[in-house]
Amino acid sequence: MGLLDIVPAGVVTGDNLRKLMNYAREHKFAIPAINCTSTSTINAALEAARDLKSPIIIQFSNGGSAYFAGKGLSNKNQEASIIGAVAGAQYVRAVAKAYGIPVVVHSDHCAKKLLPWFDGMIAADEAYFKANGEPLFSSHMLDLSEESKEENIEICLQYLKRMAPMGCALEMEIGITGGEEDGVNNEDVDNASLYTQPEDIWEIYKAFSEITDLFSIAAAFGNVHGVYAPGNVRLHPELLAKHQAYVHEQLKSENPLPVFFVFHGGSGSTEQEIATAVENGVIKMNVDTDTQWAYWIGLRNYYEAKKDYLQTQVGNPEGEGKPNKKFYDPRVFVRESEKTMIARVQQACKDLGNVERL
Numbered sequence: 001m002g003l004l005d006i007v008p009a010g011v012v013t014g015d016n017l018r019k020l021m022n023y024a025r026e027h028k029f030a031i032p033a034i035n036c037t038s039t040s041t042i043n044a045a046l047e048a049a050r051d052l053k054s055p056i057i058i059q060f061s062n063g064g065s066a067y068f069a070g071k072g073l074s075n076k077n078q079e080a081s082i083i084g085a086v087a088g089a090q091y092v093r094a095v096a097k098a099y100g101i102p103v104v105v106h107s108d109h110c111a112k113k114l115l116p117w118f119d120g121m122i123a124a125d126e127a128y129f130k131a132n133g134e135p136l137f138s139s140h141m142l143d144l145s146e147e148s149k150e151e152n153i154e155i156c157l158q159y160l161k162r163m164a165p166m167g168c169a170l171e172m173e174i175g176i177t178g179g180e181e182d183g184v185n186n187e188d189v190d191n192a193s194l195y196t197q198p199e200d201i202w203e204i205y206k207a208f209s210e211i212t213d214l215f216s217i218a219a220a221f222g223n224v225h226g227v228y229a230p231g232n233v234r235l236h237p238e239l240l241a242k243h244q245a246y247v248h249e250q251l252k253s254e255n256p257l258p259v260f261f262v263f264h265g266g267s268g269s270t271e272q273e274i275a276t277a278v279e280n281g282v283i284k285m286n287v288d289t290d291t292q293w294a295y296w297i298g299l300r301n302y303y304e305a306k307k308d309y310l311q312t313q314v315g316n317p318e319g320e321g322k323p324n325k326k327f328y329d330p331r332v333f334v335r336e337s338e339k340t341m342i343a344r345v346q347q348a349c350k351d352l353g354n355v356e357r358l
């Protein structure tokens, strides 16, 4: 039985999202969450997944959302980030079904200082829910890992209570993921705090599951955001097995993998590390840095190959009067970026076993 036997094509929320998450955990694969900043990058992610017959997650960061709305807009009080995230989600909704695959539309890391952005998106979900019986977004991510564990859980619960009745899922983060992303710099934290403890996972699981099962946890197991030269931090995805076993033991559940885990900071991980993570209940892995690079490389290669056609509007090696329009049309050079991004998204899908799942 494939995914399209149990969920429809297009954006999935609520029950359909639950089915998709369970299906991934049961069949031991994870869905890449591609950070998108434009319709071009969204289309590339959708096309990549469609051609592999698999679902995909489109996610918007705070900065990516503001960029989506336009760099010319003020982001005072998170206005541009709210408008951009909502516009991005609406765009995904407008095209997703045409690609014939299940799509999760998600917002990425939201730290405490960015909560007005989160509030704006939840308000948009509530308005959309009123009109359509489902939220605009499939899910959102709250990253309060810089706060105390108590405050982290408490704020998450407040939002979860608003999101659960709409069937909107929450992803939370516990422990510290190293590296730098959207202005949060954790490059200097000590190693001990880079590994979440099983007791913490249980505390979260217990509190959240009293409200809903639509939540996932980004636990720290030595992950680093971005790509860095190999350093002191070591990735230990096998720790996720301990978390699952601990929660399983507390719950006495039938399912040996009760927790939905998310893999942040996966750039540069080995195939083995990714496989271990997926084996232990990771159903989503964030992909940002590597697809940014891929998008750039497509353009760079194009420029290098067509350099002599890109210096003036008219005149190239084929003749002084030859027009260059077909070389500098953005549909041509942006498409080259899309092609290399598509290839990189497909590589992520293959690494995670997200292939032929429809």
Ligand SMILES: [Zn+2]
Binding pocket: 109, 143, 173, 177, 218, 264, 265
């Ligand atoms: Zn994170």
